[in-house]
Amino acid sequence: MATSTRPSTGRHAPVWLGLDIGTQSVRCVATERTGAVVASASRPLDSARRERRHEQDPEQWWSALATACAEATSALGSRPVRGLSLCATSGTILLADTELRPLTPALMYDDARAADEVGRVHEAGAALWESLGYRPQASWALPKLLWLLRHHPPTDRTRLLHQADYLTGKLAGRLTAVDSSHALKTGYDLDGERWPTDVVDALGIPAHVLPEVVRPGTPLGEVCAAAAEATGIPAGTPIVAGMTDGCASVLGSGTFSVGSWNSVLGTTLVLKGVTDNRLHDPLGVVYSHRAPDGNWLPGGASSVGAGVLSDLFAGADLDRLTALAADRPTTTLVTYPLVSQGERFPFVAAEAQRFTLGTPADEVDAYAAVLRGVAFVERLCFDYLDLLGAPVDGTLTTTGGGARNEYWTRVRATTLGRPLTVPGNADPAVGMALLARSAESSLAEAARETVRDTVTVEPVAADTDVLTEGYLTLIDALRERGWLPTELADHAHHRSTR
Template sequence: MDQYFIGLDVGTQGARVILVNQNGELIASDARKFMLDEHFREEQSPAIWWKDCYEMLRNLFQQRTNDIDKNQIRAISVTSTSGTVIPLDAKNKPLHPAIMYSDGRSAEQGKRCREVALKHVKDGYTGFNASSGISKILWFVETYPENAKHIAKWIHASDYLVGKLSGNYHATDYTNVLKTGYDLTYFRWPKYLFEELGLQESWMQEVVPSGSVIGKLNKELAIEWGIPQIDVVVGMTDGCATQMASGAVKPGDWNTTIGTTLVIKGVTKKKLVDPLGRLYSHRHPQGYWMPGGASNTGADWISLDFPTDLDMLNKAAEGLIPTGLLAWPLKQEGERYPIMAPLARGFAPSDLSQEMLYAANLEGVAFIERLAYEIIEELSGEKVAAIYSAGGGANSAIWLKIRASVMNVPTYKCKEASGAFGAAIMAASNTYYSSLMDAAAAMAKVEKEVLPDPELHAQYEIQYQQFKLKLKELNYIS
């Protein structure tokens, strides 16, 4: 008999809920946009989140699941934005709207947090800035000292939804606490948070592995929705949930998501420490590490420079590769990973046809991706075994072929690589399956396997070395 799992994704402007079975097959889904004001990138009302999520879940159970046995629904988990935090009072009521990850008002506090962390943290995360939860906590305490007297607990965005579902607001997971200052090596809140930054230890949550069951669904909600008191599984950050959905969950597996930017996340056996701060590592629930980094080079150049006739351009590119040309379609000034160059600018030969420039740009992004993975292999001492590809960039068959041949590893296109699906996998990971890796193996589906073309790889090896030489000549890499 099928078992069912719910994934809830609360994003910046809306939310999505899905119901899947133990094989990862989509049974039902719903989505909606939040009614937000013009300040939504700084602050949002958690009550708006809950109102829409409550209504979606109610509709899901009452209108879209008539053909399944609702008694076989097992668990629910939540994903949401990383770095968004909420202060709660002693009755678990928000003292202030959610302070969003995209709120830049805590830039000065972020700088101070980083300076203090660098004095105390040898090989952990110190990359605090305005988007970090710890920076926003410090900003709130210093900006609203009277309200700070009433703080009982600081929680993250997904924790609020988990709390509304289960009543437990006091637990969070490994992924949410990275940017709140938690030490993922020694599993503790470090003393400098309290002794030098002036925070209170009582404000901090209990931290458990991602996928942990932290309660049961509120009895009144279960009765209203006509389902059992299912397990509620601790939430996680949206980037990590997408990684789970891609299937990149065991050592050697990596996920590249190409959207506006290029985001790389994977799994290593050993902790990866980047002295330049380009990469940071989450903790895998099974004890491994999940390093990741983000590049400013992605697929934004396609919508900006090639808004139409993509089918024609992709077909043309098939007959033009390898182009032998050096192009880098960076559309803004500055790059952060794999190159740290705040003044970097993209480049391409002049007087190219649209088709040739498009093909050369596809190759240029693949070269940036390979450079990113070379750094990962160098720092970790571990080989990249496979790449699971997601995002809009994975929809181009010729781009997948180029990337697989440049990297010389199998590349897999994911069928469903969304935050909500990743949350559903987490919901199943310790309630039906024995681990995250077992759940992902059964539920994450590969839509297409692309193997490297040996002849194309040999030609790209020459072109890639020329690409790196060009970056050196421009002083973008040493």
């Protein structure tokens, strides 16, 4: 365990706020210049899921955010707030009017109702998607925007808002620009740094519906008086353009060097790394955000993750199940742990469903099978990134709620065959506080000032062979069902023998 002692910066030292709007909760943290968290608060969010649909109420985002911010800022005393930045889920959108009044529910990041629209998106932007190295999926914001416009014909006051710019707008008291990270899945051209007008026109999207786009780290405005009263954040506090939650976790984890990666295990599994060139993916499941320092942040979001535990083990004592699972021998029993139907990364299979290989003896066996399943999919993600030619041998950090389970982290490290580093305070909100600090200097300087506490979890050599056997069994089952491309399955087998 590597630790560092953070120097106190004083009761009157400035702080920066990081706001994270996740699937299940909203979180606000206040950090000092060293990155130390001096105050935090969170509030839960509700979701409505039905088949391929997943919605949330945008007004609940705001009420939860305001309450969490009010609690966190009340603990700051006389500390000045120098800025804030905000991250949200990637591809979550709604339609609103120019006064920020929602016209629709929010269609969440994994809502796949726009399956009929995705073909039009592929056709209209074929040359652009080829040059950018990805293919939009049904869950991406652009096809969902077409679905929304078809069911809610726009007026001259209709605006597309992402989860991020809806909330920065509420903080500023007016419409704000959206950062290019959140705009990526709406079809924004990161190379040209513009909306692709030919694609937009071909799809029949009115130009006025789309927001202005700026780079992450760009000032968006200031907190207005009404938002200050609701949140406790002082009026006039600078609002800095953020990034998606996956990218925010990369910043919060200290993942800055080329070849390093961060794996976020929350409701779903999200991988992001650092490369000096954009990756080109023929399947279109890996897409690259632009980092504030000019490098690229490739990665993807799977549909497996810790969210399946709420479904399969609702009301169970997960700490007890973890302790019991840790005392049992490792086996090849595995569940492919989809949170909802359909896979997005490291392959696309809209028809994919959860299944178990083997028969659990009891609830403990069933629980351990899910943990192994997430670890196996994580390994498959790295096998695919390796197949694409990405550098994957740098440091590997892990964040998110699942990273707090030491036994699960050890299973993942053993499955991957490499150490996993767990930062002490590397949640997305901490990454956004760092980005807010960088607006006053640079991201590199803000990162140098940050002091990090970490725990490194090593693989268990005795369990390597049985986990590899279970992994390859799952690979073969995914291929036999017609979901996993043969080239990736073969590469996973080949890489396991290295």
